[in-house]
Amino acid sequence: MIGYVILILLLIYGGLIALVYLNQHRFIYAPPVASNDVPSGFRNVSYETRDRLELTAGYLPAQDGLPTILFFHGNGANWQSSALVTARLARAGYGIMAAEYRGYSGNAGTPSEAGLYEDARAAWRFLREKQRLAESEIVLVGNSIGSGVATQLATEVRARALVLISPFDSMEETAARKLRWLPVRLLLRDRYRNDQKLPEIGEPILIVHGEADSLIALEQAQALAKVRDDTVIETYPEWGHDLVVHEPVQDRIMLFLQQQH
Numbered sequence: 001m002i003g004y005v006i007l008i009l010l011l012i013y014g015g016l017i018a019l020v021y022l023n024q025h026r027f028i029y030a031p032p033v034a035s036n037d038v039p040s041g042f043r044n045v046s047y048e049t050r051d052r053l054e055l056t057a058g059y060l061p062a063q064d065g066l067p068t069i070l071f072f073h074g075n076g077a078n079w080q081s082s083a084l085v086t087a088r089l090a091r092a093g094y095g096i097m098a099a100e101y102r103g104y105s106g107n108a109g110t111p112s113e114a115g116l117y118e119d120a121r122a123a124w125r126f127l128r129e130k131q132r133l134a135e136s137e138i139v140l141v142g143n144s145i146g147s148g149v150a151t152q153l154a155t156e157v158r159a160r161a162l163v164l165i166s167p168f169d170s171m172e173e174t175a176a177r178k179l180r181w182l183p184v185r186l187l188l189r190d191r192y193r194n195d196q197k198l199p200e201i202g203e204p205i206l207i208v209h210g211e212a213d214s215l216i217a218l219e220q221a222q223a224l225a226k227v228r229d230d231t232v233i234e235t236y237p238e239w240g241h242d243l244v245v246h247e248p249v250q251d252r253i254m255l256f257l258q259q260q261h
Helices: 002-028 079-085 087-091 113-130 145-154 171-178 194-200 218-225 247-258
Strands: 043-048 054-060 068-072 095-098 138-143 161-165 205-210 232-236
Touching (some): 043 113, 054 079, 068 113, 079 087, 079 095, 087 247, 095 113, 113 138, 113 145, 138 145, 145 161, 145 194, 161 247, 171 218, 194 218, 205 247, 218 232, 232 247
Parallel strands (some): 068 095, 138 161, 161 205
16 A cells, blocks of 8 residues: 555656656746837847847947947846836946847747847847947846846857846756755756856956845855856845846946946
């Protein structure tokens, strides 16, 4: 009888593992309902990826003498929300390239780690080739899962700086903290190993993180900051994972960028 119960429990556990493995894409990527809204000052732009996807995103040019923020949003957001959470930067005259991903905002394709990296490269080429921006005029900014996208791009290109908002050291660490009862380190296909990539990056790096973040633990951001000794990290005691919506955080980003001249 005991052996029978153990067998049933093992079958249930195995079924849960299979369920998580087969549906991990849905757990990681959560595109909101597509919107046709165009925030004030922005215009719709499109650019093509190397694997022939046409992506629609949003762009607001910078005022003379100021850089452009190439912003990669989190897994449950869209490019319009990127415009919202960079509003203070935009008012200060910074350009905003609110990049978008495949499978988001009505764009074709299915999001994945490799796919989002391709999408980031396409957004970079748009700024460099279509808008004629120099590398030093572009700041890479990634929020949450977008931190993985921005970090990967920073290993491939030169930019003015890299800013990571509510980042993780790796996706597998985040998942392992949330699902301690599953062998998620063995199951994950998309890993976003920011911790392994930071030493390859030459740009100045700022990390900002909410100490009350219940989705990505503060310890993950602190571990990431320790990977490169000169990384600047700023934490905020009362704020959580929606950190970037707070204007003082955008002010801190501006201060950091002003110090990079």
